[in-house]
Amino acid sequence: MSRSSSVGAGVAESQPTLALSCCLRKAGAAAPPMGDGRPVVRFTKLTAMYALFSAVLLVLLIAALVDIITRQEGQVKHLPKVLWVILVIFLPVIGSVLWFAIGREYPARADRPRVNVPRRPAYQGFAEPPVRRVRTTEEELADLDREIDFHTEQARIRRIEAELAERRRPTDEP
Template identity: 50%
Template sequence: MVLLPLLTFVLFVAALIDIILRQEGQVKHLPKLVWILIVILLPLIGSILWFAIGREYGTSGGRSVLSMPRVATTMPVQEFTATPRDGELSTEEQLAQIDREIEYYERQAHLERLEAEVERKRKSLES
């Protein structure tokens, strides 16, 4: 009687850990966040769906993420960041793009303020 809920809970926890530890490229059909929500909202069915259709098998050279040994290293953190796939921007490129957008809209707002000031001065000179 207690075995089924215990197995469901173990499957639920295993699915959540597996989803969280997988890279985005190893997740099929839906984004990781959506899979996490499915598994949380529907623990048994969501976990079964995750292991049946949601994860990519065999992409880590036959070894699972959990079985890979941890290696101590002195390499900078930047070298561990994932390289962007085609069409994706790195975090630094996204931040630079956002900075350019902010500058553009600030310049637009400044130009609008200047145009409004010129219009006010023109109206005051005409009066």
């Protein structure tokens, strides 16, 4: 009986330790110390994912704040800049995604360049590219009418100047 009691006592002593270590791990407590007194730090795939996710969120937050602050008031849509900053600070994920989705004004898309053509804007510096407006047929016809009227008027002026020069020329008749 002493043998069974000693075996039973050993199992009873090890079970609370096992249960205690499981509870500590579930509760988020520190890992049990190693032999030299330092805690065991386990770096798992899950902790790597948490670290990567946190880093991505931090970069997204910083990028959104920098983009909001450096934008001019005319390039910010739907809310004033101050409210966008507050939204991004208090709701980082939602605020940043909303800022990049609907809050900022993106430049107009250009046509896709042909193959082997360098992607270089025609403008230099930080200025916005000039916006080319497509003219309607009526506008082009009105421009042509003005051009025809201009050339007709120029021809009339040349004809009148020629008549005036003809009249000013001295006549040979005495």
